[in-house]
Amino acid sequence: MNQPKLNLSPKVSDEVRKTTCYMCACRCGINVHLKEGKVAYIEGNRDHPVNKGVLCAKGSAGIMQHNAPARLRAPLKRVGPRGSGAFEEISWDEAYQIAADWLTPIRESNPEKLAFFTGRDQSQSFTSLWAQAFGTPNYAAHGGFCSVNMAAAGIYTMGGAFWEFGQPDWDHTKLFMLFGVAEDHDSNPIKMGIGKIKGRGARVIGVNPIRTGYNAVADDWVGITPGTDGLFILSMIHCLMQAGRIDLHYLAQYTDAPVLVNGDEKSPEFGLYLRDEDGKQLVMDRVTKKLTPYDQPGVKPDLSATHRAKGVTHRPVFHKMAEMYLSEDYAPEAVAERCGLPANRIRAIASELARVAFEEAFELDHKWTDFRGETHDTMIGRPVSFHAMRGISAHANGFQTCRALHVLQIILGTVEVPGGFRFKPPYPKPATAHPRPHVGMTAGAPLNGPHLGFVHGPEDLALKEDGTPARIDKAFTWENPMSSHGLMHMVISNAHAGDPYKIDTLFMYMANMSWNSSMNTGGVMQMLTDKDENGEYVIPHIIYSDAYSSEMVAYADLILPDTTYLERHDCISLLDRPICEADAAADAIRWPVVEPDRNVKGFQSALCDLGAKLGLPGFVNEDGSQKYADYADYITNHERRPGIGPLAGWRMGESGLQSGRGAPNAGQIDNYIANGGFFAEHIPEGANYYKPWNRAYQDWAVKLGLYDSPQPYLFSLYVEPMRKFQLAAEGHGDRQPPEHLRARIKATMSPLPIWYETDQQGNEGFTINALTQRPMAMYHSWGSQNAWLRQLHGHNPLYLPTKLMRLHDLSDGDWARVTSPHGEITVPVMEMAALNENTVWTWNAIGKRKGAWALDKDAPEATRGFLLNHLIHELLPPKGDGLRWANSDPITGQAAWFDLKVRIEKTDAPRESRPEYPPIESPVPQAPDNLAWKVGK
Amino acid sequence: MHPAPSVIAFSTFSGLGFGLLFWLGFGVPAVSGWSAFAFFTIAYLLAVGGLISSTFHLGHPERALKAFTQWRSSWLSREGVCAVAALIVMAVHGAGLVFFDASWQPVGMLGALLSLGTVFTTAMIYTQLKTVPRWNLPLTPVYFLSLSLAGGALLAGQITWGIVLLIAAGAVQAATWLLGDKAFKQSGTDIASATQLGNIGQVRAFEPPHTGTNYLLREFVFQIGRKHAQKLRVIAMSLMIVLPVILLLLPFNHLLAALAVLAHVAGVLTSRWLFFAEAEHVVGLYYGKR
């Protein structure tokens, strides 16, 4: 045979540079192969703790993101009307001068007039520091419309939630149950984990109205009715408690189940924990039968015993749970119809949880000592684990639902045990170890502390002296007291309405608010362009930073062009949302593996410049000169506390480089680069489970600088701060809620998880649930500017279940008018059988505005693609009381976009999907027609 | 399959051209000198023109010579070899007739067989494809050959042969449609075999791999309405067979003969368009097209 001789060992590249991906928020390590100084190929970094070599579609398409024609090229000044897209390119000096001319007077007079909000920002510890130095209370990132319900519920309950907070013990778990996870969050680790447990033949149960992605490979699919997950979970808790299939030892030792609750109905502390004079929670000791602090060595907390004093019986939390959850209200038969599940299926799943948790329990031979000083020879494993994200959190009952899920994990004894759910450093970290929100503002001076945090009662609310909200987004007010991530989705709406006050400058980063990142997209566009009686814009100044020609660019007055992720410095810091694994503390950097070929600058470097120009404390030296030349300088030299900086690796100790604590090291970034762009410090064996109570872990965490002292704590099945808000609503205390919120606070702020139907007023006649999911190959709006990814998802149909297709006489490719109480869209439909029979859905953020992202005006993203956002309002329908009720969770303010209900009618195919918007002028040149991308010749 | 004009033109015209060469090889009509030159010119224009048009769909026609190398396995290569051989041999035969007024019969017969062989190899390019069940039938070469012979007879002015062969070709055409309509089903290839998921239940294509189109969809997935196809079949049969036969049955007249040829060519073009447009490639199953 004569076959061609091939070169089987071609040179792969000239050089490999290792950095961190930013095609989504997963933060995988990547190897960027360069040829002749250009990016030739990107693959996963095998050594990296997050992705261990694998890489998703988005990450692998990074080369097309880095070279996308939609990249902005220089700072831009608006020259046409806002929203038109007409800009001229200006210098950085001019851009900074414009910004300073707006911001300096605000800072000197009333810093709250600046609202600084960031979107998919991975530098929140830095951007918040800047906002704090500026002095405005108005700062937050996108957590409020993303998943604050999940995060806050996790932290209040057990000191952490899913994703960056923790992960299943993939190596030991035998039953993995995931709720409402739409393909993308913690993208590669979840896929790797599912692959791992599937390889072992372990069972995966997926709870999601839509059977795609992870739910498609799940062994069992629970196509639940949206918004009823909490009810389903509480019903399983009912079954498990009724059968005694709960981990009593775990509950007694590590949770507040035995903690006594004040039973004196007349007391202002009714329903609060009994505490000793040091503030320690009190339990009854089974041995001494005495009231004892929970952490006393040798104490055997009693789940059952009550304490009687002064004629009042104080009962433990566990009594309250029994009373609540054993009620027939939570019996499977009672909830089945609302959940859209047969009662027996609920039982079957509860039974499987019980079987695996208790019949397949195992032990690891790891000796450890708990916080009470008791040494255990082994670690008991309960191989049941959970993961959940926005599907359960983006509802107005999401906080309580997420709480219910955490409580379910805890009563099974599966948190922080082998086979269960494991925290990733710096978690576990209870709510009490986090800051409280700060809004203490002084003109010309920094804010009195961090903006965001965790409230522990009415005293921590962010209210002005007159009781009105201190923050533009009304975070930490009676409307949503525990809004730990702020309410980014309310900023523009509130600023436009002047409720609670007007602002002067809106400064945003990486948040496509005039398109897919807002509810009520059309309304937001109008608010951004609306003028007052003097012909001035209602929101006078808008500064925006983005790397790409997104829809939001057109709605800003000044654009600070960001770099691509391959051209910038970043730190994925332990002060922020690090890349830790359950067995290791880890952080990472990005660094310019290629230099920008445009007049652009990493946004954080621009903030260093602008901060210095404004003279912000912390951004200037004593002589007034600029403190940080750029973000890399900040990353290397900033110290948050003495010895603690943005990066934990290779810090300068007295006898050389060391991990965790240490002085700044000028060569730190080079050390990271040499190590592949990340740092990881492994948790010693014996310290890596039972972390909240494990002395070895606590000591290790202190040594590394995660805490300054050991912080053992009990899990909070019962969230005492919620009870404090209820007490206020019942009339106790000085800080009182407004009358119109009193009843709602009493009803929703139950300290034990409950389920309630979300506000249905205005939904009459709208009976179909409408959801979105993010495809695994796209991330928010990112992807359409990517020539490879947009071929995968260039337009999006509305998927309808078979029953609704038949009912409305629809076939694939037909068009339907979809109406909600708020709006109407006309879109193409497609049938999907593996779907809850009363739910429709589509892929999120595929629809694009004409003229954005350097796409052709006839791009399918604009002509057939669509957003469901047009149907969702940031406010609930008016109740006739003149008040603006946010479409948000009443506890955390999480945007409740999954509460959407719609109606569907068949219609003739329009020219394009509706609503149609006129094209915006593109600030970047026309993209090329064809690509044949090969950098090495 | 996508009905590419270049391939339709190629197979129609080269079929006719080689069909005419077949008759000329057997000395029918017995021509020499200028009239032989005229017949041979027509035949070569059709055959070579068809072959040239077939190169229009090649990505790299400049490498076409390489296509003669794989005659041991490839019907496309064999077609090339056969066509060139036929054209060379028939050129020798033609030269004899035109310039020497000599009919070198063995050469002519060899050329005739090679011409027919060329049509057969063309047909086999399609016939061999198990991926297109409508083509993967023994009738496919019969369809190509019968039309080539009938068209050749028509061009060669052979009224009787013409009528007989046209009717035969018409019958073959009808049979290809009849059997072709059942072929996909009978091939045993369906979405269940394509995905091997049929043992779980009823399989339906859900989201395509890409929302846009691709080479496979453009090349292999062409959908034609059943009614439209029936109409075109009637048109093809009428133009290709019925009308020429009627015209041939009328008293001979050059105008009518020319009309018969034109009708036939138009009919064959229609038939060939349908040959491609109605053919379904099994890959369409993966895209839920069938």
Add this chain to the structure above:
Amino acid sequence: MTTLPSATGKKLGLVIDLDTCVGCHACVISCKGWNTENYGAPLSDQDAYGSNPSGTFLNRVHSYEVQPAEGHAQLIHFPKSCLHCEDAPCVTVCPTGASYKRVEDGIVLVNESDCIGCGLCAWACPYGAREMDMEEKVMKKCTLCVDRIYNENLPEVDRTPTCVRTCPAGARHFGDLGDPDSDVSRLVAERGGVDLMPEQGTKPVNKYLPPRPKDTLPEIDVLAPFLEPVAQEPTGFLAWLDKALEKL
């Protein structure tokens, strides 16, 4: 040479686990990236930012819905690339010899400098594994990363097709399916790996592992062993609790 080798030294191929593939398209894009930069012409894209974008891909992920006679419909993600068939019809139809099957490992390749772009090989392939590149006008197909799997410039662990290296769920496996003792052959035997369109007679080397049975959790009645109530009422429960705590 377009006649097929009578036997190949190895039968290198992929095993794709339909039970595990989550449909993320990582393999699709990783393949696009590697093969744009490596073997032969780059994989081009037409109208890349326009109204009808379309490009050359050597691997695409389909999805199918399957409705069992009883129970919920299932969704199955289905990656598909060249199956490197033993009886590869795409090879024998090639008129120029550009298409060939390697004797040493059975990889089916296109020698692009010999390809005339006639497209017949794509016609002959039942799986849609070959795509004509519209820029270079030659036939492109999966090379099984022949320029990776033996590449001495790559660390040994990376000498695997890029789609396999990148697959986050580990749903793709690479190896010698001609060796019954190889990991991939064992996996196929264990999980009942199948050929696509066996009736086409192509004898694909790549195998597909079928999805495991779904929705098998039995629905049980109230008194099932794991959920037998210890008490119906809170008071009864607390009495049980006391006893249970005694035993701890």
